[in-house]
Amino acid sequence: MKITVTDRASEWFQNDMGMTGRGVRFFGKVYGKTPVHQGFSLGMTPDDNPRDPVVTTKKDGVTYYITEGDEWFFIGYDLTIDYDPQTDGPTYIYTENGEL
Template identity: 50%
Template sequence: MKLTMKIEITDSAKEWFENEVGLEKGSGIRFLGKVYGSTEVHEGFSVGMEVTQPAEVLAKTIIDGIIYFIDKNDEWFFSGYDLQVNYDKEREEPIYHFIEH
């Protein structure tokens, strides 16, 4: 079964990752489900992220040489949704939106 999940990174989120995380071309950001917190569609789980290189990719987008991706091991968390990553100016951190597809 081929999944058609998409990852969208807004311009303001891209700038945050580049400035705050110190990403350079060739870097990878993995989005994953983690215990604790909540999302628009999950109770008890939130979105985490880590700087790493992709292995088994479920979905990815590349912007300015930076790979934003979701690993196949996190399919349970993202299944049925596209992920939009934006930036919350008030909280000064990324904000994640799940868009049903």
């Protein structure tokens, strides 16, 4: 499991969310859907104090991570965070990684 943040997504997190020097936690939440989960969607929140992270990546001074409690949502997938100009926000791409 890994997190990749594109340059355009990084710019959005810094400029639109003011995340420079901060942290962003990704988690699974009830309701919605993703290409890999029915009934669950992906959430994110500013969180500067990672507790029990299972995966982290740092880009342009921002730490992006998933904690142990949300690992279930991402098992078997790598997460790429990109920017969608039509919605002016992040888009999430799940790529199977063969881990279970």
